[in-house]
Each structure stands twice: as structure tokens, then as C-alpha cells.
Amino acid sequence: MRNLIFLFFIVLAISVTSCRKDFSTIPSFGQLEFSRDTVYLDTVFTNIGSATYNLKVYNRSNKDITIPTIGLERGNSSNYRLNVDGIPGKTFDNIDILARDSIFIFVETTVDVTSVPDPLYTDRILFDNGTNQQDVDLVTLVQDATFIFPGRDPISMEIDQLTLDGEPTAIQGRFLEDSELIFTNARPYVVYGYAAVPANKTLVIDAGARIHFHDNSGLIIDRDASLKVNGTLNEKVVFEGDRLEHVFSNVPGQWGTIWMREGSKENEIHHAEIKNAIIGVLVDATTSSTPTLTLKNTQVYNHSNFGILGRGTSILGENVVVGSAGEASFAGTVGGSYDFTHSTFANYWNNGIRALPAVLVNNFFTFTNDQGQEVIEPRDLTQANFINCIIDGNNNVEFIPDRVDGATFNFNVSNSMIKFNDINGSFTGVAELDFTDTNLYQNITLNGFADFRNTSANDFIIGQASDAIGLGDPTAAAQVPMDILGVIRTLNPDLGAYQHISF
Template identity: 45%
Template sequence: MKYIVTALLCFITLVLISSCRNDFEFSASTGDLKFSQDTIYLDTVFSTIGSSTRTFKVYNNSSDDIVIPRVALAQGTNSKYRISVDGVPGQVFEDVELLAKDSMFVFVETTVDIMDFTSDTEFLYEDTIEFDSGGNLQKVELVTLIQDAVFLFPERDAMGIQETILLDTDPDGNELRISGFFLDDNELRFTNEKPYVIYGFAGVPSNKTLTIDPGARIHFHSQSGIIVADEATLKVNGALSMTEELENEVIFEGDRLEPTYDDVAGQWAAIWLTSGSKDHEINYATIKNASVGIIMDNNNPTSNGATLKINNSQILNCSNSALIGTTASIEASNSIFHNSGQSTVVGRFGGEYNFNNCTISNYWNGSFRQDATLFISNAIPNTDFTADLLAANFTNCIIYGDRNIELGLLDDGISAFNFKFENSLIRFNDFSNNFDGLPDYDFNNVNLYQECVFNVDPQFDDVDAFKLRIDNTGGANGIANPTTDTALDISGATRDLVDPDAGAFESTDLSGE
């Protein structure tokens, strides 16, 4: 019997020893985790109301069982987010095990008391979930709006690949794509009930219309924007506002609303009206702090092309240009295009442009600027591409800035180049006589320049604060044509019936302000 017991003990010991195989040894994480999402967007919350729970997965695609030394919220116990890792709640987790070719769930939620925020400078509440540390550190961003909002962003598929929009193919057949998504039918109307926050490019599908109601607020993350496909349309239906809150105007801007970002250009990409899109209308809108406010493409001079009408709107403070039209058909009235790192308004590679009572100005101080505020051409500079400039009419406009030459014209001598300036204020000081003898700059030619005034300061209210009202003693005062001017200015003020002013605003006495 003694020998039987001894043999049994040895057998049990052998089994226990053999069960501690190297198959279950865990290696340290090497920073190669994959995530189903790299940014988690939570519903905005108000006082003591919790958000819905968001879930993402963490993948170990390696052949080794690993241990993640640390999973934690960057703000630790001070964070207003709550997380759980594979069903275990907490804020800091040590030595989290993850088997080879396996995954785990992470759940995120938040409850934010609005009383915790002492001012309206807090627009986004953000934290980060950190996986590991040092050289192996990986992060998943957490974003929550302090006010209620609609988040629109590219989805990820089961493999974690983010949604993109096909733009074109290169000469070798390679696809050119951008991070973005097409709006569903139930997303093609933006209302004023909640602000919209867009990550990536929100695409308007072909044969669809995106309609934006009065008072809507659209915010873009970095490198984000709106892109309108072939045969699609953008309608911005802003209306005149009665207060400084611009309650009826549609505003497009970045998603950082702290005061330090009020005048930071280039925070988001652009509104892109692609070739073949059509019938666009933008009324009472402010587009600010983009790389390019509006890009309008139509590279086929033989087609009817896309059309864009801009009324009573302003495009401000763009790091590149406010408006770029390429063989485009654009009409604008009572609108302001102000401050850009390059030309504020560009009409290139031909097209048709008709501007009335518009202010096109540039006092950019973000970097050195060498381009005129208005540039018109029938070609694309430094290329062989040329197309007819059917018309470029600027009537009752202000074209001004802090450079001596604020009007640039490029005629390649091959395609048509039709333009005319009437009853407009233009800055053009050719101190070096570089433009003498060039027919396009013959300011005495009434077929090109009729009743225009040159180099008399319009006396804007405050160009750095984007206040483009003009004083009643400035150069644009009383020079517009009463038979062609707009009856009301951009603010809804009635224009003088006999001596109206050029530009988007009818003048006022600014001396007392």
C-alpha cells in the first residue's frame, strides 16, 4: 500500500509540473497592438447625465501571448471618463494579459457635470487611454463635446480599416483617396438643433443635395471638410440675423472654439465642389479659418460646368485662399473674401466670374505674402493648360490690401481673356513701372476699366478683427453705380439711392466707434 501511495503522489507531482508548460508564458507587449478605432467620439453630455457607452476592441495579431504592463487613462483618477477592460471597471490596469491572435473589449463612458466648466472656452472634453509606456506607448483618443452635437466621421470595417472616398486614379492606375465618408439620405439636411462636428470629409453623393438650414453650426476637425460629388449640390440657406449672435447665419469653422483659436488659419481643409457638381447656392454664411474656404473644380471647358452663387456671405482668414475656381462659373454679391496666405480670390484656367458689391481684401500677417489679393487667368501657371476666360466682371467691388499690387492678371495669349472692372476701388501702385505698356493694365481703357478709383484707402473698420465696414470718408464711398448695385448691403442696410458705395457694406461714420 505504501508503494501505491508513493506512486500516486509522484504521478500527481508529474502532472502538476507538466502543466506549467512554456505554452502559457507571456511576453511583454512590444507596442504592436491594433485597435478597431483610434479615436472614440462620445455623445455630448450636460449636467450629471451620462453618455452612452462606446466600445472598441484591442487586437493582439502576433503569435505570442503578451502582457500589457499598463492600461490607464492619461488623467488618471482626475479623468471624467470611465473605462472597463474585458468587463473589469477601473482607471488604471496593470499587467493585462492578451493571448496570441486574440482580442479584448474596452468600454468607455463619461458623465460630465456642466458646473465643472467655469467658462464657455471649454468646447471639447478630451482624454487618452494609454497602452504601455515609453517607446511602446500606444494611445486611443477620447473626445466629448460639452454641448450637444452630431458627430459625423468615417467608420472602420471589421479589419479596422477606415472608410475613404475615391477621388481619382493616377496615370499608373493607382487610386487616390482621402479619409471620408458619404452622407446617408437621413444625414443630407443639417438643422440648427445641434452643432455638427465632422471628422474627415463628409461627402455629398451624386444626384443628392446637402441642405443646410438657417442658424446651423458646422465644425471641422483638422484636415476635414465637405466634398460634393459629380451631379451633387450644396444649398446653404442662411438668413439675415437681427443680433450679433448671428442666429440665422450658417457658420463653418474648426472644432476648437477656445479664444486662442479664433483667428488661427488652416484649422480645417475646405468645402470642395468637385468637377460636375452643380447648382450650388450659399446664402448668409461665414466660412473661416480653413486652408481654402471653397474649392470649385470643373476641368472641362466644353461642358456647362458647375455653378456657384454666393450671396451675403463671408470667407475669412484662410491659410491658402478664400475661393479658388478652376474653369468655374461663379456669381457673388454682397460678399466678403478677406485675408489669405496667398491670393484671396483665384479664378484660373478660364471660366466665368461675375462679382457685384463684393469686398476682396488681404491684410494677411501670418507669413510673407507675394500674391495679389485677386488673381484671374486663362491658364494654370507653370503648365501648358489653357482655357477660355469667358468673363470676369467685377462691378461695384473693393479690391484692396496692404501690398502695392493687389490685382493679378495672366493672359497666355492663346485662349480668350475677357474681363472688366466697373465702379470699383482697386489698389495698384506700380512704383517700379513693371506693368507699363501691358494692355491688360491700361487703366485708361474704358472697355476694361470704367469709373474705377485707384489707391484711395477704403478705411476699413478693423482688418485684423475681420471687421470690413467702411468709413463714409473712404475711397469706396459713393463710387458704385446706382443702376447696378444691390439694393441692400450684407447687413441688410439700404444703399444710398443716388451715391451708393462699393463693397459688401454701405459706408457709415466709424469715427465715433
């Protein structure tokens, strides 16, 4: 009991002293200092809340001061929200700052672009009044967008769950209507949940379009449906998350994937940039003799799992750059057919340990049966060709052809540079990694110096010191005569998606 009474008085003393103001102050005299004179809130989409920004307010004087008022110039009608020293609101009275101390002000906004006359929305934080008044500007750009919600409008967005193959799923989303099957470049698209393309329909995305996905969102191309991404050299199509603030520009895992389901057909992606998802592009099985996905002049990078994951499918790639990913940049699994020319696979993932190489191909499917046993089921890898490519990264081994018996395993790598430094001897005696076998490998450069411009920024343009210069097969280069930037490469082709430049 005595201990309980003692604890009670300690708690009471703390609560009393924490509420006491046992110091005297003088009114602010107009000489506050600020960590910045303008708070620029990065571009936001209409009706989507911004990130939180901070402003630090300093009292450099030797006196404890009280600021009589702090508030937004627009008052309660402002679309900005403040938190002053832990207190939320839009106006504040009698805020104390000790001598040579400071306080934090946090700022957020949500703006409906239709309710403001100018997309550049501004306000001011006013400190004090009269001759002592000081201010800090607030500025943000509000961008209009076309929104695609699971329930067709924000009110019902929690309702629809996708039904695939006649079975309900846990995937939140809906099938696009005919009127929604062309994405133009007039304004950005913001997708909540998964936007699915119905069977026998095609989603066409025009050059210059920008598609932004919310968390747990993406595209699904259903059986017998198609995706046509018609970017150009000067007007790329961009797929990324819906947070436009600079701090989110290189954050992986912000959205789901572009999923081409088993049986989707004749998908094409030209001149696109696909970034910051869980899986950039997921392509499932096909029975067609034509590629399920044709991918040209496209960058796929900064994904938390895979850049491109093929599962028993067919992919044709030219001038493709597949950058950092938490597992593999490109994985051609469960067999299939994969054909890449003048492509760069460079996995410089720096957000944790990466177990897989930049490029992985295999010819089997692994699953757990009803008895809890792991079962390996062979599947034919009819081809996996890499011509005039660079396969590189920050692991020692960046290329693994993983074969099991019982199914076809055909692959070939020619005129390519491969990072493969088996320092532990883990792959000694693996026939598929005998780089002297001319049936599998021709004109291979092992562990060459790529001289990428900036791997941390997924910028894989090669410089003048690159060992990849001039090593391309001219016959293959003639089929892809320009690099991803439109530079002619036919006379002296370099490896990878880029001809070299001087930095």
C-alpha cells in the same frame, strides 16, 4: 579611459544633486497666491479634449514651504487632468515651493456630456486641508454635437478612404447617407475627415447651423451633386474648425476646404461665414451654362492658402467679403466665368510674405509633362466682371489679370476701387493693366482709402472717411438693393459689400 571615468562622475554627481532636497521647509500656512481664482476652460465638444490651461501658484513668503496635498475635489472621478510642476495626476502630496518662488499647474479636460448632469462642468483644485485649505475653481462648458466620422463611428474612424471616379484616394472620409443630407441648427456638427455628397444628391444646411471641421477635414460635393446653404441675415451658417478655445478663433489652416468637384452643379451659399481653413471654397470646372456656385451675403476669411479658388468654373457673387489669405483672397484660374457685384476683396494677411494679389484671374493651366517640362495650356476666360467692388490689401499690387495668347481673355472692372501701386514698374506696358482703357475699366478709383474698421480682425465695414462712398453704379446696386448687413443701398450706393457707417 580617464576622460570616460571623469564623465561618469560628472553624470553621477548631476543625477544625485538633481534628486536631493538640500533645503528644509515649513508646512504651508494657507497664504498661497494664485495667478487667477478661477480657471475658465473654453467651451469644448463632448468627448473632445480641451487645450491646456495654466495656473501659477506663488509662495510670497520668506520661507520655503511644503504643501501637504494638492488635488481635485472630485478626486479620481474628475474629468479634469492636472500636471503639477511637471508631474501628471489628480492628487499630489508634499509639493515644495521655495521662498518667493512659484510653480505651474496645467489643466486639461475631456467630458462626455451624457455622463454629467449639467453641461457647465466644474471642479476645484484644493490646496492643503483643514483651516489652511485654499482652492481654485475650474469651469468649462460642454457642448453636445452631431459627429460625422469617416467610418460612421469613432471606433472605425480610421477605416474609410474615399473612392472618387471609381478610383481609390488617400482622402479619409465617406459619402453621406440619405438620412444625413440635412444639417439642422439643433446642435453643431463636427466632421472628421471629408463628408462627401453623392452624385444626384443635395446637402441642405439650414439657417443657423454651425459646422466644425477637424484637422484635414471638410466637405466634398461630388459630380452631379449640390450644396444648398440656406443662411439668413439673422441666422448665418458658420463653417470653422472644431477647436472652440479663444486662442484658436483666428488661426488659419485648421481644416481643409469646401470642395465643389468638377461637374457639381447649382451650388448655393447664402449668409454664411467660412473661416480658418486651408482653402475656404474650392470650385472646379463646369460645362453647365448656369453658375457652379452662387455665393451671396457671405464672408470668407483667414485661410492659409486661398479664400475662394475657382479653376475653370463659373461663380456668381453678390455681397461677398473675401478677407485675408496666405496667397490670394480670390483666384479665378484656368479660365472660366466669374461675376462679382458689390463685393469686397481685402487681403491684409500678416502671417508671412504673400506673393499673390488679393484678386488674380488668368486663362491658362500649368502642368509638368512626362519629360519634366512645364507646359502652359490656354483655357478660355469667358468673363471676369467686377462691378461696384473694392479690391484692396497690404501689398502694393492687389489686382492682376494674367493673360496668355491662344485663349479668350475677357474681363471688365467698373465702378470699383483698386489698390495698384506699381512702384517697381513691373507691369509697365501690360495692356490688361491700362486703367485708361475704357473697354476694360470704367469709373475706377486707384489707390483710394477704404477706411476699413479693423483689417486685423477681417472687419471690412467702411467708415465715413472712405473714398468708396457713393461711387457705386445705381443700376447694378438696384440688382443688389441691400448690403450684406441688410442696409438699403439703392439711393447712394457705396462700393463693396457694406454701406458706410460712423465708427
